[in-house]
Each structure stands twice: as structure tokens, then as C-alpha cells.
Amino acid sequence: MHFEIKTLRLIEPFRIAHGTSATRQVLRASNAEFVTEAPFVPYYGEDPVQTLALLTQALLPEQLPRSAGLALNLLRHEIIGHQTGRSLGAFAESKLGPPVHPAPPGCRSFSIPTDLDAFADKVRDISQQFPVLKLKLGSGDLGLDIATVSVARHAAPDAKLLLDVNGGWDMAEAPLMIEKLAEYDPALIEQPIHHRLGVEGWEELRALLPGNPPPIFADESIHTVEDIIALADFVDGVNIKLLKCGSLDAAVAMIATAKEQSLQILLGCMIETSLGTTAAAHLAPWADWIDLDGHFYVANDDYIGIDYDTQGNLIMPGRPGIGAIPR
Ligand SMILES: [Mg+2]
Structure with a gap:
């Protein structure tokens, strides 16, 4: 399993009531050719660098940051989906x-x-x-x-x-x-x-x-x-x-x-x-x-x-x- 942070450049700054952003970051989780993504949003206050540090420890913590939990859950569905030939929609x-x-x-x-x-x-x-x-x-x-x-x-x-x-x-x-x-x-x-x-x-x-x-x-x-x-x-x-x-x-x-x-x-x-x-x-x-x-x-x-x-x-x-x- 491999994790990395990808920085997204926004086409134009995005302004909402919580504030304005010009870049955002997402967590990518991968296993062989299977890759999933979960976003970091300023609203949850999860730090991408800290999250990545947690995920590269020998033993994963029981309580994962929200983005990490989502990326891993989607990775499981992505792998099962390919093994069974079914989409995430078929699971739903x-x-x-x-x-x-x-x-x-x-x-x-x-x-x-x-x-x-x-x-x-x-x-x-x-x-x-x-x-x-x-x-x-x-x-x-x-x-x-x-x-x-x-x-x-x-x-x-x-x-x-x-x-x-x-x-x-x-x-x-x-x-x-x-x-x-x-x-x-x-x-x-x-x-x-x-x-x-x-x-x-x-x-x-x-x-x-x-x-x-x-x-x-x-x-x-x-x-x-x-x-x-x-x-x-x-x-x-x-x-x-x-x-x-x-x-x-x-x-x-x-x-x-x-x-x-x-x-x-x-x-x-x-x-x-x-x-x-x-x-x-x-x-x-x-x-x-x-x-x-x-x-x-x-x-x-x-x-x-x-x-x-x-x-x-x-x-x-x-x-x-x-x-x-x-x-
Ligand atoms: Mg809304």
C-alpha cells in the first residue's frame, strides 16, 4: 500500500463563506494499479503532512483521519469491484x-x-x-x-x-x-x-x-x-x-x-x-x-x-x- 499527497491547482480562487482557496490537497492511496483519492478540506482541519506521516508508520492507528479512512475504504471497493467486474454503483x-x-x-x-x-x-x-x-x-x-x-x-x-x-x-x-x-x-x-x-x-x-x-x-x-x-x-x-x-x-x-x-x-x-x-x-x-x-x-x-x-x-x-x- 502506498500513500501520497497531490496538490490541486485551482483554475480560479474558490470563495465560499468558510474562506478562499487557490490550491487544495488530496490524499491518494494505491495498491498495485488500484488508486483512490480523498480530499482534504480546510473545514475539517486535517493536516495533509501529519496524515501522511501517520499512514507511513509500521502500524496504522485505530482512529484514522477522515480522509485516510475514506481513501482506504474506497481502495477496498475499487479492488473488489475489479475482482468481481462490478462498479461501485452495483454495490450501492x-x-x-x-x-x-x-x-x-x-x-x-x-x-x-x-x-x-x-x-x-x-x-x-x-x-x-x-x-x-x-x-x-x-x-x-x-x-x-x-x-x-x-x-x-x-x-x-x-x-x-x-x-x-x-x-x-x-x-x-x-x-x-x-x-x-x-x-x-x-x-x-x-x-x-x-x-x-x-x-x-x-x-x-x-x-x-x-x-x-x-x-x-x-x-x-x-x-x-x-x-x-x-x-x-x-x-x-x-x-x-x-x-x-x-x-x-x-x-x-x-x-x-x-x-x-x-x-x-x-x-x-x-x-x-x-x-x-x-x-x-x-x-x-x-x-x-x-x-x-x-x-x-x-x-x-x-x-x-x-x-x-x-x-x-x-x-x-x-x-x-x-x-x-x-x-
Ligand atoms: Mg454545501
């Missing part, structure tokens, strides 16, 4: 049953804009292919958040808009902003309040919301099956990502729980290469929304995996295991 189907609908349409994300005219042009351009657009809000400037949504709505009148606040509003701002932004007909609003506010925060927000608000989703507040159950009465959907769940198996279990709780599912990813987004994409047929565009931000994506057709429909690679191959 063995647990979740056959999908009831095709994979949802593709989505592209936009980081917090700095130039609204350039942003409008980009939205107009990308919405020609992608019917779903995810806008990052929580800029710290409520006027900019509203302008971002207004500009996008006018540039792409027919697009489904997913608004992701990344916890950037406080309890006084969130109900007012949700009411205001409902005018632009968003398909959902994700993580309006900070995850530190806990279940009580979500309960309070739900009580303060106007009648018939847009669907409200939790992202940073959801890491486990137990989190989903605790929030089920206060949210309409959850964002599930492989890194948050820590393994493909845990992601499948969280999808099953979300369905039992009648919650919508948004399948997300981090900024990672096609090796990472393709692994996650195997769960797309069980999601209501997908946000699997992390590799589009990477200038040095060294894998080929998922793709999107001219209508923004997800195309899976059709190979065993993860199915991504070196570029």
Missing part, C-alpha cells in the same frame, strides 16, 4: 435496491462573485449546458447575497437554483433572507445557519420561517445517520458527500436513512479530481440533486471519469470499481 444497488429514477441533471457551482457583470456572463454561458446552478452565498454582505441570486435568476430564467449559504447567516438574518430569496424561486437553500448552532438552532430557524418556504437542506450539520434522524423534523433534505460520511458504506447507510425519513438527498463532493467525483457519482441514481463538479475547478486533473452531455446529463464511465482512468 445491492444495499439500496434499484434506483427509482435516472440520475438527476448535472449542476455547476459558482463561488461568491466579485464582479457581478462577469458573473452574469458566466451564468448565462454555463446554463446553456447545465439546467441546475449552485450559487454560493454567505458572503458576509447580505446585499451581495441577494444581488448574486437576482443576477443569476435574470441571466438564467429557467435554471433550477440551489443556494448554498455554508452557514453564513445568523439566526436574525436567516429567516429574513430565506423569505426575501424565495421571490427568486430557488429549488432549495442549503445550510443557512452555522452548524455550531446544533439541532436547537435548526428547531429555532424552522419556527421563525415564513409560511411555505423553499426546501431547506442541511450540509455541514450532517455527518452521521444519527445527525439525519435528529434533524429530520426541521429540514427538507440533506447534502451527502463521501468525505463527510467517511466511507462509501456510511454514505449508502445515510442515503437509506434519509429516504426512510422522507428527506430529499443532494449528493455533493469537495474540490477533488475526477477520481474523487467519479467515486461519488455512483450514488447519483439515489439522489434528488447532484452537485458533482469538483473536478472542473482543478487545473491539473490527472484522471478521466464522469462527464456531462450537452444537456448536462451525467455520463458514467461504465467500467468496474470507480471506473476513472489516468488521463
